[in-house]
Amino acid sequence: MWVYGSDPDEPAGPKPGHDYVELMGGPLDGLLLDVTGWDPQEIVDGALLMSEHGAFGPTGRSDYVPDPADSGRFVWVGDAP
Known part of the structure; x- marks a missing residue:
């Protein structure tokens, strides 16, 4: 699986000792998001992630x-400019 935001020079896939959630739906469907070190409230809040494939192009967010x-998944609720 691919990890959202990973460096292209890094090997694909999750790193041992890291915590991930799977992104479901929308332009980032199927990617993993590294939530290692996130505060519990940050996980409750979710994530507004840059995505050039969303409704607002390269400057948009999903x-x-x-x-x-x-609890191991984040679901897409829409795109934002």
Whole structure:
């Protein structure tokens, strides 16, 4: 699996000892998001992630929130400029 925001020179996939959530739906569907070291409130808040493939192009962001049915996933709720 690919990790959102990983350096292209790094090997693909998760790193041992890191915590990840899977992004579901939207332009980042299927990617992993590294939440290692995130405060619990940050995880509750979700993530507004840069995504050139969303509705607003290269300057846009995609909004992902925790899936209430699965703590290992964030689900897409829309795009923002």
